[in-house]
Amino acid sequence: MTRNILIFAALFxxxxxxxxxxxxxxxxxxVLSINVRCSIAHDGDNDWIHRRDFMMNVxxxxxxxxxxxxxxxxxxxxxxxxxxxxxxxxxxxxxTSRPRNKSxxxxxxxxxxxxxxxxxxxxxxxxxxxxxxxxxAAGSITWEGQSTCPRIxxxxxxHEKDKAGQRTGKCLYFYCTHFDxxxxxxxxxxxxxxxxxxxxxxxxxxxxxxxxxxxxxxxxPPIQYLxxxxxxxxxxxxxxxxxxxxxxxxxxxxxxxxxxxxxFKEPVNRHGRIDxxxxxxxxxxxxxxxxxxxxxxxxxxxxxxxxxxxxxxERRKER
Numbered sequence: 131m132t133r134n135i136l137i138f139a140a141l142f143x144x145x146x147x148x149x150x151x152x153x154x155x156x157x158x159x160x161v162l163s164i165n166v167r168c169s170i171a172h173d174g175d176n177d178w179i180h181r182r183d184f185m186m187n188v189x190x191x192x193x194x195x196x197x198x199x200x201x202x203x204x205x206x207x208x209x210x211x212x213x214x215x216x217x218x219x220x221x222x223x224x225x226t227s228r229p230r231n232k233s234x235x236x237x238x239x240x241x242x243x244x245x246x247x248x249x250x251x252x253x254x255x256x257x258x259x260x261x262x263x264x265x266x267a268a269g270s271i272t273w274e275g276q277s278t279c280p281r282i283x284x285x286x287x288x289h290e291k292d293k294a295g296q297r298t299g300k301c302l303y304f305y306c307t308h309f310d311x312x313x314x315x316x317x318x319x320x321x322x323x324x325x326x327x328x329x330x331x332x333x334x335x336x337x338x339x340x341x342x343x344x345x346x347x348x349x350x351p352p353i354q355y356l357x358x359x360x361x362x363x364x365x366x367x368x369x370x371x372x373x374x375x376x377x378x379x380x381x382x383x384x385x386x387x388x389x390x391x392x393x394f395k396e397p398v399n400r401h402g403r404i405d406x407x408x409x410x411x412x413x414x415x416x417x418x419x420x421x422x423x424x425x426x427x428x429x430x431x432x433x434x435x436x437x438x439x440x441x442x443x444e445r446r447k448e449r
Contacts, residue, residue, distance in 0.1 A: 156442070158416055159302070160194045163341035163407055164436040168201040168238060169210040176394045176429065179209055185431035186219045188423050192438065196288075197223070197243040198306035198341040204229050205236045213241060226251055228258040230280045232269030240284045240306045240342065249288040250297070255332060256286035261309070261320040265327075275313035283307040283324060287336065300443055302413070303331055307342035309352065317345060318363055321352040322370075328410070329372035337443070340374065340408040343434065347402030348376065348387065356408060374408035377418040377439040388420060390435045397435070407439045416440040 166185065169178035189197065197220070204213045204227070217225055220243055227241035228234055244251065259265040261281040263272040269280045283305050290300040307324065310316045321344075328338050346352040351361040358373035378385075389397040390405040409415065417440035424430055 158440040158442050159196070159339075159413075160192055161339060161341060161407055161439045161441065162189065162192070162194045162197045162436055163199075163306070163343075163405055163438075164189065164197070165200040165308070165343045165405065165432060165434040166202055166212055166216075167433045169203045169212050170205070173394065173433075176433070178212065181429065181431055182212075182215060184425050184429070186216065188421065188431045188436065189216075190219070191423075193245075194438070195245050195248060196304055196339070196341075198240065198284075198304070199243075200240050200306070200308040200343045202227070202239045202241050203237075204239050213239060216241075216243070222246060224251065226256055226286050227284060228282075230260075230269070230282045232280075234268065238279075240282060240308050242284055242286060242304055242306050244288060244304075248291055250291055252287040252289060252301075255303075258282050258284050259323075259327065261307070261316070261323055265323060273310075273313060273316040273319050276310050276316035277312040279310065281308060281310050281316075281320065283327070285327075287331075287333070301333070301336040303328070303336060303338040305338065305340040305342075307340070307344075309343065309345045311345045314346075314351075315363070317350070317352040318355065318361070321355045322363075322368065325356055325370045325372050325374070328374075329370075337410045337412045339410075339413070339441070341406065341437075343405050345404055347404055348379065348406075349402065353406070372410070375411060375413075375415070377407045377409055377415045377441070378403065378420070378437065380415045381418050390420060390437060391433065392430065392435065393433050394430055403437075405434055405437045407437055409439075409441060412444045413441045414444050416442055 202212045223243040224246045225243045227239045229237035229239045231237040260270045262270040264270045285305040290298045309320045355361045356374045360369045387402040390403045421436040
């Protein structure tokens with residue numbers, strides 16, 4: 131009798147573990163992209179100090195796997211240091227970040243926060259590159275018409291972990307960026323460099339996610355290029371080596387062109403979507419949203435609507 135009980139208990143534990151692992155395998159990858167509006171801007175009642183707690187409440191409404199942010203100030207002054215403040219409010223996350231200027235200190239960044247319990251950053255495949263003709267040159271600006279702001283992409287390869295902290299074998303590349311707000315040709319060249327970098331990633335068998343404020347709407351050449359359309363660059367016609375999927379458009383075909391930038395005012399749809407979450411084709415889009423939350427005073431958490439997506443890994447077909 132005792133032996134039968136022990137066998138039953140062992141089978142129950144094994145079955146329970148199998149169920150837990152199956153549930154973990156089906157767990158979606160939740161992604162958020164948010165332009166936080168830099169803390170050094172003078173926005174009156176919408177200054178960083180007045181809205182930061184509300185913004186973080188919005189960020190924490192979901193248990194996101196990855197949070198890609200733009201315009202994050204890294205200055206030492208506590209009330210202006212958005213990287214430190216946000217990291218303090220996200221204790222269950224680790225962050226990878228490097229400011230965009232040459233020195234790598236006291237500037238603006240596009241950090242990636244990731245859940246420490248589920249993801250591990252690959253120390254051999256991580257970093258930042260500049261959106262310029264010299265992407266490895268810190269602080270570089272080489273494209274005609276670009277603003278005086280260096281532009282970067284923060285990136286890394288992330289390994290999924292199970293409850294015991296062991297790698298499951300699932301991985302994804304994650305890229306976070308903020309394109310220039312002035313130079314149209316710089317925006318297109320940024321798309322070309324981003325697509326080339328993703329296409330040439332060391333382990334292309336792993337899917338990729340690219341998020342950010344692209345400062346260009348879905349009908350513009352930089353975005354159309356990323357989506358696989360042939361576009362003109364000067365007198366040349368160019369086409370991407372890698373087609374990305376727009377997660378929002380994948381599920382909201384008839385939603386027109388909703389604005390994601392509003393400048394703390396009621397949004398005007400003529401701006402279109404300029405904040406995106408793109409994925410490679412082996413990630414399935416389960417959900418995609420524009421987060422339009424206001425507080426009780428009718429104020430927004432930042433000057434862009436955050437955008438989110440739920441993704442799942444496509445099962446590999448047996449050959």
